[in-house]
Amino acid sequence: MIISHLYKNNDGIWNKQSNEEHSIGVAKLCKKFASEFGMGEWGEIIGLLHDKGKEKTAFQQHIKKESGYDPNIIVEGEYNHAYVGALLAYKYYHTTAPLFINTIMGHHRGLYDNGDMLEIMKKQIPSEIDETNIYKTDLKVPPLPIQEKDLHILERMLYSCLVDADYLDTEAFMQPNQAALRGGYAQLSELLIKLENRLDSFKQNAKNTEINKIRNYVQEQCRLNSDSNNDFYSLTVPTGGGKTLSSVLWALRHAIRNKQKRIIIVIPYTSIIVQTAQTLKGIFGDKNVLEHHSNVNYEDTEEKSDDIKQSKLATENWDAPIIVTTNVQLFESLFSNKPSTCRKIHNIVKSVIILDEVQTLPTEFLQPIVDSLDSLKRIFGCSILFTTASQPILVGKHQGTNYQVHFDGLPAIKEIIPAETNLHDKLRRVQLIFHPEPLSYDEVANKIAEHDKILCIVNTRKDAKELYERLPKEGITLHLSRMMCPSHISETISLIKEAIQNPKNKIIRIIATQLIEAGVDIDFPVVFRQEAGLDSILQAAGRCNREGKLTTCNTYVFSLAAEHALPPGTMSQTNNARKSLAKDLDWFAPETMDKYFQQLFCRCHTFDKPQVKSLLYTEHLQFETAAKNFKLIEDEGISIIINWRNSMKYIEQLIQNGISYSLIKKLAQYSVNIKKRDFKELTDAGAIEEVLGGIYCIKKTSFYKEDIGLTTANQWIEEILIK
Numbered sequence: 001m002i003i004s005h006l007y008k009n010n011d012g013i014w015n016k017q018s019n020e021e022h023s024i025g026v027a028k029l030c031k032k033f034a035s036e037f038g039m040g041e042w043g044e045i046i047g048l049l050h051d052k053g054k055e056k057t058a059f060q061q062h063i064k065k066e067s068g069y070d071p072n073i074i075v076e077g078e079y080n081h082a083y084v085g086a087l088l089a090y091k092y093y094h095t096t097a098p099l100f101i102n103t104i105m106g107h108h109r110g111l112y113d114n115g116d117m118l119e120i121m122k123k124q125i126p127s128e129i130d131e132t133n134i135y136k137t138d139l140k141v142p143p144l145p146i147q148e149k150d151l152h153i154l155e156r157m158l159y160s161c162l163v164d165a166d167y168l169d170t171e172a173f174m175q176p177n178q179a180a181l182r183g184g185y186a187q188l189s190e191l192l193i194k195l196e197n198r199l200d201s202f203k204q205n206a207k208n209t210e211i212n213k214i215r216n217y218v219q220e221q222c223r224l225n226s227d228s229n230n231d232f233y234s235l236t237v238p239t240g241g242g243k244t245l246s247s248v249l250w251a252l253r254h255a256i257r258n259k260q261k262r263i264i265i266v267i268p269y270t271s272i273i274v275q276t277a278q279t280l281k282g283i284f285g286d287k288n289v290l291e292h293h294s295n296v297n298y299e300d301t302e303e304k305s306d307d308i309k310q311s312k313l314a315t316e317n318w319d320a321p322i323i324v325t326t327n328v329q330l331f332e333s334l335f336s337n338k339p340s341t342c343r344k345i346h347n348i349v350k351s352v353i354i355l356d357e358v359q360t361l362p363t364e365f366l367q368p369i370v371d372s373l374d375s376l377k378r379i380f381g382c383s384i385l386f387t388t389a390s391q392p393i394l395v396g397k398h399q400g401t402n403y404q405v406h407f408d409g410l411p412a413i414k415e416i417i418p419a420e421t422n423l424h425d426k427l428r429r430v431q432l433i434f435h436p437e438p439l440s441y442d443e444v445a446n447k448i449a450e451h452d453k454i455l456c457i458v459n460t461r462k463d464a465k466e467l468y469e470r471l472p473k474e475g476i477t478l479h480l481s482r483m484m485c486p487s488h489i490s491e492t493i494s495l496i497k498e499a500i501q502n503p504k505n506k507i508i509r510i511i512a513t514q515l516i517e518a519g520v521d522i523d524f525p526v527v528f529r530q531e532a533g534l535d536s537i538l539q540a541a542g543r544c545n546r547e548g549k550l551t552t553c554n555t556y557v558f559s560l561a562a563e564h565a566l567p568p569g570t571m572s573q574t575n576n577a578r579k580s581l582a583k584d585l586d587w588f589a590p591e592t593m594d595k596y597f598q599q600l601f602c603r604c605h606t607f608d609k610p611q612v613k614s615l616l617y618t619e620h621l622q623f624e625t626a627a628k629n630f631k632l633i634e635d636e637g638i639s640i641i642i643n644w645r646n647s648m649k650y651i652e653q654l655i656q657n658g659i660s661y662s663l664i665k666k667l668a669q670y671s672v673n674i675k676k677r678d679f680k681e682l683t684d685a686g687a688i689e690e691v692l693g694g695i696y697c698i699k700k701t702s703f704y705k706e707d708i709g710l711t712t713a714n715q716w717i718e719e720i721l722i723k
Helices: 019-035 040-049 057-067 082-092 101-105 114-120 148-174 188-205 210-224 243-257 270-284 306-317 327-334 363-378 441-449 461-470 486-501 534-541 570-579 590-601 612-616 623-629 647-657 661-668 676-684
Strands: 003-008 014-018 232-236 262-267 289-292 322-326 351-356 383-388 397-399 406-408 430-434 453-458 476-480 508-513 526-530 553-558 638-642 671-674 689-692 695-698
Touching (some): 003 019, 003 148, 019 040, 040 082, 082 114, 148 306, 148 623, 210 243, 243 262, 243 270, 243 383, 322 327, 327 363, 363 612, 397 590, 441 461, 441 553, 461 476, 526 534, 534 570, 612 623
Parallel strands (some): 262 322, 453 508, 453 526, 638 695
Antiparallel strands (some): 638 671, 689 695
């Protein structure tokens, strides 16, 4: 028998899976997955060929030695096996193989750059490989509207089908109890009934206010406009208009109509994602909603139920009916070359993707992001819904700083809410007041102290600290910034929400960075916002008089230019785009947002910072280099674990047991990113300890404050580091 996998069971008996059995199992699954986009036969061939290299004598010796089946056996020669299937694919499917030889060759290691792949293809097929049983057929390219920019995603989809099929078949043999936990989700039609029932309950219990009438109108428009083909859609609703549940209502009805498989809700900030996931789990049940982002860890719980285990498994391949995830998780997966990351992307096929707060997509990555969404819609049967109060311009062609820099947008996007509805007028609860003169920290702090209940949002962690320290510490006065670890931030946001609900709290003053300005359901009568892009200012204004319980309230926009200029880069770029607009415009009108993004785009030096066009819109695909380039969050800082709550318990586990994925996820909840200069100062002060290679910790409690988080002896960080 040619062995593919083996293990010793509890009775001491060795169970073996033959390579033929494994290859047939993988081929069936891979065919099933690839059939969703018309390439089932391709998937079958890929599955049958992927492990032919295990027939090598050296591999058979290797697996027997490593498993302990025959620990004394000598491994003679090189035992790597993945390249063999690629050589066979090229030999027997010469004309079509270029689309999947990298898939087979990289199914363990990851997709290669073209030059590295060609170098490996110079190898010979080993003599012990049996070629008499190679399945031969005439593979045909399906009639898909494939453009050059689609090829890398098409190959990555085939890769995803193979990797997931390989993992699942291996799991079914090696860990059958775990495999049995997969699946068993509710149908989308069942979930729609749950949502409709919840929305009916809301209506029956809601007061007959103007805002609730508008929310009902938005819901009804989503219901009426869901009976449409897969395409690009937008839901442009001012803050407080009930976008979240209305968009899910549209998505479920639309998916059922188009026989699509799941809803993927993509959110920019973890502060919003936790809130959204909790709401949806309350409606659909924990099992049917997968929360997948950096702040969730299904192993970090005392509960070890099958539902928790299933959620952990679902993060591997996104087979749940509703996924709530981040921009980073979705788009970095679509441009990744790693098997564990790419595994889930074939389950994006025939999905409805809701991109929430779409205006937060970074302009420097806008071209490859929009192109990937276009591929998902045209080739893979997806529908995309853009939701925001501040819709960016994603249609048409737009020039950057010169004629060589341009953004080629989508052909069309269909808006769900009729323009003549003028929701921005009907939901107008705030007016913007721009302070004409630059202010100092002291002046801004004095103005904040004039109000009992106020939210002030600033651009940097330094500014948040400076203003907070100048405020009188009376009532509830809180600071919120990324100098606090994620666990501390979540705790503080919960505290703010609780404080607002209690009428006994006469004074509530919050100083925060923009981590709170989008999607967090809080409501203040007065908001201060440091100067920024128009989209950010309107997001901040959305935290002011959110429920419309007061007459028109004020959001004040101020400049700290008396202290310092804005940091260069995106922050200055977006602020300058806003300042270039005419002062008599209606800041809340969609037409003004169009003008703002036109001004912003003409200041952009690139819309393709990772150089995806040159690396992937070509025959010679550079998967590995593109994956390294495509990082939505540049890791400019150094992560430090601080002494907060349970963090030291996990540090002790790390020292005793070594690194594990689960432990690193837990420790991430107690980490703060700092600049290299601050890292050096803290190291020189003896504050930082390297507990394990590349893992740093500050054990002294004096460096982490209950109110402001991590503090250093030197200057605070100027730049924002959003994780």
